[in-house]
Amino acid sequence: MNDPTNPAPRIRADVGGWISGPSMTPDDMMLAALAAAHVGGQDVGEFVARNLARLAAVLGSSAEVTSNRPGSWEAEAIARLLASTVGPDDEDLERYRVTP
Numbered sequence: 795m796n797d798p799t800n801p802a803p804r805i806r807a808d809v810g811g812w813i814s815g816p817s818m819t820p821d822d823m824m825l826a827a828l829a830a831a832h833v834g835g836q837d838v839g840e841f842v843a844r845n846l847a848r849l850a851a852v853l854g855s856s857a858e859v860t861s862n863r864p865g866s867w868e869a870e871a872i873a874r875l876l877a878s879t880v881g882p883d884d885e886d887l888e889r890y891r892v893t894p
Contacts, residue, residue: 846872847879847890856884 818826831841850856856876860869880886 843875843879844890846876847887848892850876850880850884851887851891856880856887 827845828838828841832838846859850859853859856873857864859876860866860872863869880890
């Protein structure tokens with residue numbers, strides 16, 4: 795996606811957000827998921843927290859979610875969100891375990 799402020803070619807309100815496809819970038823896929831959650835009336839913050847927790851469960855720990863760039867301000871924000879969701883020591887991580 796070259797211009798995140800102008801996604802109009804891929805927006806379809808009648809299907810609840812973005813149209814996904816095999817050529818979508820991870821950024822576009824994330825935006826599609828967020829748009830669908832929003833259009834579906836979900837609490838987008840809770841949607842993000844729950845799905846980050848699911849990712850942490852698949853990866854084995856909250857720390858692994860941010861391991862590609864630890865120490866960045868974004869990683870710190872994600873770590874705080876995960877600590878609020880699964881506990882500071884991942885004690886509630888099992889609740890979010892899914893089969894990838």
